Amino acid sequence: MALHENNRVFCKKTELFSDSFYGTITKIYEHAALVKVEPNQLTKKETDKIDSFGDLVVIRLSELQLVDEAGNPLKEPAEELEAAE
Numbered sequence: 001m002a003l004h005e006n007n008r009v010f011c012k013k014t015e016l017f018s019d020s021f022y023g024t025i026t027k028i029y030e031h032a033a034l035v036k037v038e039p040n041q042l043t044k045k046e047t048d049k050i051d052s053f054g055d056l057v058v059i060r061l062s063e064l065q066l067v068d069e070a071g072n073p074l075k076e077p078a079e080e081l082e083a084a085e
Contacts (some may be wrong), residue, residue, distance in 0.1 A: 009064040
């Protein structure tokens with residue numbers, strides 16, 4: 001997956017969150033991303049779970065969908081691979 005920092009993403013409900021939400025990637029890890037959840041995206045129950053992290057959550061990359069400002073899904077940008085010598 002070719003997600004990058006500052007990409008806006010959508011996350012469907014997960015084991016931890018019973019509601020879907022939008023957010024912005026702040027850091028990429030090998031198989032996950034640190035996402036800043038947009039205000040008012042989660043119910044009080046979910047907000048309590050992430051309050052101490054300043055609305056930041058770690059989500060598996062496979063659970064994120066790249067979206068535009070209107071929330072419409074975007075095609076994932078192709079990753080350019082360098083040829084081996």
